[in-house]
Amino acid sequence: MKDIDYAAPKTLAEAVALLDGKGDRARVLAGGTDLIVQVREGRRDIDVMVDVKRIPDLTRLTVDANGLRIGAATPCCDIYEHPEVKKSYPGLVDAAFLIGGIQIQSRASLGGNLCNSSPAGDAIPALIALGAVCVIAGPKGERELPVESFCVSPGRNALARGELLAAIKISAPRTGSGAAYLRFIPRNEMDIAVVGVGVSVVLDAAKSKVVAARIGLGAVAPTPLLVKDAADALVGTTADDAAVENAASLAQAAAKPISDMRGDADYRKHLVAVLVKRTLAIALERARKS
């Protein structure tokens, strides 16, 4: 690995000052499972790693009646092992549990997954489906951004000079909610999504009609997508076969995949429809049982 400096600020203000001073020569170090490999392989040229794990809020997970706040550097295992998160946010647990193997999950964070800004990042469609909000700290203070607006192109995101992702917020699920995330990979684990789909639904009091829905797609466009048309088409229906088919084909139409070593564009399009149906079925089942 090339020579680097290492700093471990203890406050957000210190981290912001360091990042602002060094600009794109500095990079935030959370779990390091992407960054350290990228720097060693010469795919990312930086001078300093800013380890944010000494900032208490960055690895803190709080869950209460208002919702969930996950410090951006909180490792995946802290998320899926949290009893309250497991119970109330299964759609997020789905994603946290399939990012890498156990060793990766002990270190890798949702914040890192977002900041790496891969179109195929597993956490991102799940977070989009849950309507998550990014809390960004920077030289001008704090700002919030819907998670679907965070990634702007492969590997690039909305963070400006001196800014870092501090936390991810998700509102508490409404009564009758259910969410799920599924991805397709050609093996059982430890692979990059060919397509990933996150779905959340809210059912009415009778647990019959859909009153709200969100669908997030991964690995089918330069950034993970919120497919509003497809989700809106479910609202007011009982998510019967015709409504599900309709939502799946609308999601398929919104997908603009490329062909690469993981699958060609037609194959990915096909997978979008299959996965939307499967993920939706799990989300609906969870909503009915909630």
Next chain:
Amino acid sequence: MSSSKDSPKSGLSRRDFLRAGGAAATSVTGLAGATLETQAQPGQPPASHIPVLGPGPAKISLNVNGREMSTAVEPRVTLLDALRNYLDVTGCKRVCDRGTCGACTVMLEGKPVYSCSMLAVEAQGKAIRTAESLVDGGKLDPVPEKFVQFDAQQCGFCTPGFVVAMRAVLDRNPKATPEDVEQGLQGNICRCGTYEQMRDAIYSLCNRPRRS
């Protein structure tokens, strides 16, 4: 700067010899603990008071298998390389060096991690456990013992990573099922393909009969 007194083995090893030469070469660059020269923008708090290590070696202390060991490493040195090349703790193996194969698995505060994908400086103050901790005198921990009994290795290079990952699952849940243990091994690869023998070892560890 030399860590030979803290090395697990006594006497001057080849590693110690090579390291002594390297240490002499790097000592002229000075130790870290300096501060980063940042050009704070107008109106920004200066960042110059935040301690920054590197790029030269910095003194670190690591708790490895219950022992405090100290050495000096550049911040770019991974935990894997610090353990193997600076502290002579060679149970963890360097294979893919990119966080996919699991041969470098160690426990950090009881959790399995890839030591190739974290910096040594990050591991200070955390309890690190390597495969060396799975033998006490001449007595093997039940995990490697079952590996021996069921011949669950061929070349054996991946084995330290597998046994540490397996021990992590069983420490966390002593009643783990074979499925739980296998779930905990999804981040380890054996290129010799001794998975079937490993399954025998896992079922035996979990006191379950294995249908063939």
